Amino acid sequence: MSVNIKYGASTWLWTSPFQTSSVEELFSKISALGFDAVEIAVEDPSLVDVETVRLALQKYKLKAVVCGAFSASRDLTSEDPDVRQNCLKYIETCLDLCVSWGVSIFAGPMYSAVGKARMVPPEQREKEWQLAVFNLQIAAEMAESRGVRLAIEPLNRFESDLVNTAEDVLRLVKDINHPSAGILLDGFHMAIEERNIETAIKLAGDQLLHLQVSENYRGSPGTGQTPWAAYKAGLEAINYQGIVSIESFTPANQDLAAAVCIWRPFADSQDDFAREGLEFLKSHFNK
Numbered sequence: 105m106s107v108n109i110k111y112g113a114s115t116w117l118w119t120s121p122f123q124t125s126s127v128e129e130l131f132s133k134i135s136a137l138g139f140d141a142v143e144i145a146v147e148d149p150s151l152v153d154v155e156t157v158r159l160a161l162q163k164y165k166l167k168a169v170v171c172g173a174f175s176a177s178r179d180l181t182s183e184d185p186d187v188r189q190n191c192l193k194y195i196e197t198c199l200d201l202c203v204s205w206g207v208s209i210f211a212g213p214m215y216s217a218v219g220k221a222r223m224v225p226p227e228q229r230e231k232e233w234q235l236a237v238f239n240l241q242i243a244a245e246m247a248e249s250r251g252v253r254l255a256i257e258p259l260n261r262f263e264s265d266l267v268n269t270a271e272d273v274l275r276l277v278k279d280i281n282h283p284s285a286g287i288l289l290d291g292f293h294m295a296i297e298e299r300n301i302e303t304a305i306k307l308a309g310d311q312l313l314h315l316q317v318s319e320n321y322r323g324s325p326g327t328g329q330t331p332w333a334a335y336k337a338g339l340e341a342i343n344y345q346g347i348v349s350i351e352s353f354t355p356a357n358q359d360l361a362a363a364v365c366i367w368r369p370f371a372d373s374q375d376d377f378a379r380e381g382l383e384f385l386k387s388h389f390n391k
Contacts, residue, residue: 107339107389110167111382112141112349114316118374119354123151127160135164137379138386142166143211143316143349147173149197154204161205169255169314169347170202172212179217180239181232181266188239195243202252210247211255211288211314213264215240215276221265232266237279244282255288255313260296268297270304277311286313290351291330295320301331305338312344316351317385323370324377325350326384336389348389350381 113134115122122130122145134142142161146152161168172178178191195214202210215236224232240254247254258264258273267273270289277285287308291301298304305312317335319328326332339348353364354374371377 107336108345109339109389110140110347111138111385112143112167112169112347113137113139113378113382114143114145114171114349114351116143116145116351116353117378120145121147121151123148124153124156127153127156131160131164131166133375134378135166137375138382139378140167141169141347141349143169143171143347143351144205144207145171145173146198146201149194149201152201154201157201158205167347168205168207169209169211169349170198170205170207172198172210172214174213174216174218176217176220179220180214180243181216181220181235188235192239192242192246196246199246199250199252203250208252209255209313210252211257213257213259213267214243214254215256216264216266218259218263221262224265229266233276233279236266236276240276240280240285241282244280244284248282248284253284253286253313255286257288257290257316258293258297259290260293262296263293268293270294270298270307274307274311287311288314288316290316291335292316292318292320292322292351295330301334302338302341305335305344306341309342312342312346314346315339315344315348317348318350318352318381321370322352322364322366324352324381324384326381326388327370332388339389348385350378350385352377
């Protein structure tokens, strides 16, 4: 039994930060490689011309997902209200980009800053959890008014101390208690945190809005230890109809490579990475 999914590629495979000058080359490449969709990683909205992206999506017949980047200055659990407000403003800007580009999903670990991983007392953890819930309720209202849904992503323990597993993010979504709040699962993080991939996908169920994949070592799908049969079984069980997007990062950008701890290339070229990964995913899921 095959699954009815679309295949996407993250702009982070080739470039960082995403900006107007790279749109034509990237989108034409992603389309030519055979992808149905592009996951647009918006690190700095000021670098992106809205109309250029809209026209390129139309020209190359690509669906899109917008993915956010959450640094220490964009942290909904910060003790500093200005930092929390800055994050909400960034989310709102990204949601407006979604509207302009006809995108229905804004994705990412938007509850906290990436890399915020500490041992803190339970009382502090609960305080930050409640801050995440409160502020994501605001974000969900902003999303609903624009016809967009939030796909909230758990991160592994080395990148977050708040939301690590499908169980964690499902609890967060339930606490937010808003129809615009859903789930993104990322295979790299699941390889570290989940006991069973199929079970994690089934747990997310109809709240799963988006799925990112790579190998356990962030390499191209099909080249590592990932239990792909478990992915297929899980997606079939929940009748997943969304996008499966290859997400990894280019080692060519030193700042990005350092942030995600990629010290070597994982393929002869990033084009090969994407091409071979897509071929594997189609051969696995489409049979």
